[in-house]
Amino acid sequence: MDLVKYAPVGQYLPRNSPLHRLDPRTKILATMALAVVLFLLRAMAGLGLFAVASLALLVLGQIPLGYALRGLRPVIFLLLLTVVLNAFFGSGGSEARTLFVLGPLVATEEGLRTGLFVGARLLLLVTITSLLTFTTSSVELADGLEWLLRPLRRVGLPGHEIAMMMTIALRFIPTLLEETERIMKAQTARGAEFGQGNIVRRAQALVPVLVPLLLSAIRRSEELALAMEARCYSSSAPRTRMKELRWGLGDAVAGVLVVAASALLVSVR
């Protein structure tokens, strides 16, 4: 099992596509706008259009479809849960048509439809947010976020610190996944069994993985803090950027396109 390849969550994919070249602020704002639009949609037709647009963006961003699909794997469980729960307990009212009965549970057609709709919406939400992290490096993302959070500094929100924490979190996802894998192998070698028994047994089996992982993460954070200090980092001193934030023509075009697409989608609903 290779966790790092299994779940490329939030992993930047260096390319030179038009999406990669956009200003990170444009991409963050566009993602936020599209997420809102996604929740305004009421019909499957709207979701269908949205899916087509997302696919087009993946192609434009030179993201291999297989890679994007692998990024969806971690949410599959959540997705199935959404569909199943909605099928059984979803809205339908008294005139809901029964699909099948499972003991005390009744699956309705309306419920299943709602489930599929909510599931598809979740899938598309993950897709467009992954699109942001696939095409924007953690540093760019942090710079953009810091800029967007700037107005909130007045009410005491530490924008720079939040952005720096996010950069580091993204940087350490693959490192900690690798470490999890190593610890799981070490515990397997000592007779631990994962993925066996009932759900309580499985959860218990994870304790000997999570404790060392947490301890090592704390040790890593201490070392990282020291290394950052050694490289003259201080959250109060003024920093500059190698890649300065700059709105360009591409950002204007992207902005217009996102607004137009959002308007179109919302009118279709």
Add this chain to the structure above:
Amino acid sequence: MRQPFIEVTDLRYTYHPHTPQAVVALDGLSLSIGRGEYVGIVGGNGSGKSTLAKHFNALLLPASGRVIVGGQDTRDRSATLAIRRRVGMVFQNPDNQLVATVVDEDVAFGPENLGLPSPLIRERVDRALATVGMTAYRRHAPHLLSGGQKQRVAIAGVLAMHPECLILDEATTMLDPEGRAEVLATVRTLHRDEGMTIVAISHTLEDLADAERIVALDAGRIVLDGPTGQVFDQLSRSPLARIHAPPMARLAHWLRQDGVPLPPGLFTVEALVSALAALAGRDGASHA
């Protein structure tokens, strides 16, 4: 004698002072490191070598005594950033010192902290990556590189701040032989071509073979200090504080004990081979 760059006078440092867990890490240590010198610091676990290194760039401040770096006292808070810029440090675990998810953005971290203008940062990043031979990987994700490559990126990150001195705190310990050779070659070039002051800390003497001078620590004190060949010869005669000479120095010592007239200061395979070849050539000539 070269002009001193780092001057340590009667340095004492205790972890967790005034508690039952108090550990004296440095116990009245004095040391002077010259500008452009390549010094290896060796010692076992708990000898205080890492604690000493962290005093060179003001990550730790002396409990008593003084550390002067390039004329600046490390206890002077206003000089801390200037000292850290002048004295760069590479740590043991390459994963725990890389900040960004793309190589060139990580190298830019230091210069960005210094507040340099954007075009200058880019220029320095390009040069630093070229110096360590990692230009081809500039847009790669660090977590996909080998250990030696990650450590070279970490060195580039330090070089981009234009330091005068590079400290390697066990920087080769976690690497495989290939990665170790890559890093040592990079450091050798920096010392030879750029005249950079190098302080390499290790518990493996083989990794310090490039140093001009070896300082051996035990229990927070200096127990040996001298030119590399001399220190290795002495260690091969009598190991000190669990520090053993590298295999080639010991082999040369055994050969001398058996009556082979080898010159002193041999500790690499190449040096020993050429010394033996020279002896063989001379004997061959005298027999003819």
